[in-house]
Amino acid sequence: MSNSYNTIEKPVLNIILKEKGSRFIGFAWQVNSEEEIRKRLEELKAEHPKATHHCYAYRLGINGEKYRANDDGEPSGSAGLPIYNQLLAHGVTNILLVAVRYYGGTKLGVSGLVRAYKDCAKMTLAESTITVRELEFTIEIEFNFSQQNTVFTVLNRYGTKILDFQSGDSCTITASLKLGHKKSISEQLSEMQHIQFTFRD
Known part of the structure; x- marks a missing residue:
């Protein structure tokens, strides 16, 4: 069994993507427990109380054994899963990745949402420094x-x-x-x- 895993070195905050008037803001934190994840989400909701959605995914454990993808009211599979898939694509764990959406008046459709949440998550992780932790x-x-x-x-x-x-x-x-x-x-x-x-x- 491996004794090390890849995660991000420090938080990434306020990565902005605009799509047809909607604003998507990406956040990523290195986390070690579900309690820490709850706290981060509460803080973010307090910071962005008027946002339409707070969609997120996380992986915990050396092989990402604990994980969750949450659409927060968006159509099923259109937000949390694209975010989660970016964690898998980057091979990282012990991370909470959130995309906060402010609705801009134009519906994006399921395929448009999938693309926007994926791109927001991808841009957020692209701004991070991946590090190996033992x-x-x-x-x-x-x-x-x-x-x-x-x-x-x-x-x-x-x-x-x-x-x-x-x-x-x-x-x-x-x-x-x-x-x-x-x-x-x-x-x-x-x-x-x-x-x-x-x-x-």
């Missing part, structure tokens, strides 16, 4: 104060991010590191006496 995991390590240097040496070897460190006679470190290092670091820590460690998702 999956990470969290480890909690308990050890004696005298073992500090040894533990930190092992953690530094794997480019670990220290999230929390509690020092005393007994010390606890919570750290984040790349999933690809999980086997190596657990083997090294297992060889040390008086060290306990647990993995968290």
Whole structure:
């Protein structure tokens, strides 16, 4: 299984496409949970309360296992699916891609809507920088104060991010590191006496 995935480096905002008087505004965010997606959509609806539609698609998970395409009142399959297909075409995941529409008075028809939402999504992703992210995991390590240097040496070897460190006679470190290092670091820590460690998702 791969330990990395493609996503966007930073948000892309306010990419505008005009089609027969209607205005389509594209937005893309790197996201890690459905809760984060809900929050982004709420913020966007508050920012564009007079928009006719807020259509979107998202993919979550290393292989895009969780996904959704939402037409938000547009004819079925005319908005969310063309947006979702652009996420697939670009091979990206952990992304929320939204096209906000302000209706301009002229109906576009289903084929016109499909084209407009596809083009808006495509233009938005074209403005992004695609980056490779590696999956990470969290480890909690308990050890004696005298073992500090040894533990930190092992953690530094794997480019670990220290999230929390509690020092005393007994010390606890919570750290984040790349999933690809999980086997190596657990083997090294297992060889040390008086060290306990647990993995968290």
